[in-house]
Amino acid sequence: MVAAWCIITAARIWSILEAEACSKPHQSIDALKKSLVKAWNKIPQEVNDKAVNDFLKRLQKCIDAGGGHFENK
Numbered sequence: 001m002v003a004a005w006c007i008i009t010a011a012r013i014w015s016i017l018e019a020e021a022c023s024k025p026h027q028s029i030d031a032l033k034k035s036l037v038k039a040w041n042k043i044p045q046e047v048n049d050k051a052v053n054d055f056l057k058r059l060q061k062c063i064d065a066g067g068g069h070f071e072n073k
Contacts, residue, residue: 009055017041 020039026032061070 009051010057013043013048047060050066 017036017039020042021032021035026035064070
């Protein structure tokens, strides 16, 4: 089972990709893939860095809590 905080971090990136790449219908899977790559390349590195850093902070909190519940502040 994937932890909710992991999904939230991934959801941030996916929401950006979806807004950019899926704003119009695609005629093929290849067109969608190209659109996703183009959208990915538009995401500023700072956004990716923040997502990774947030993930690492949440991971450490989870480790510190012994895998149990922790406050995400």
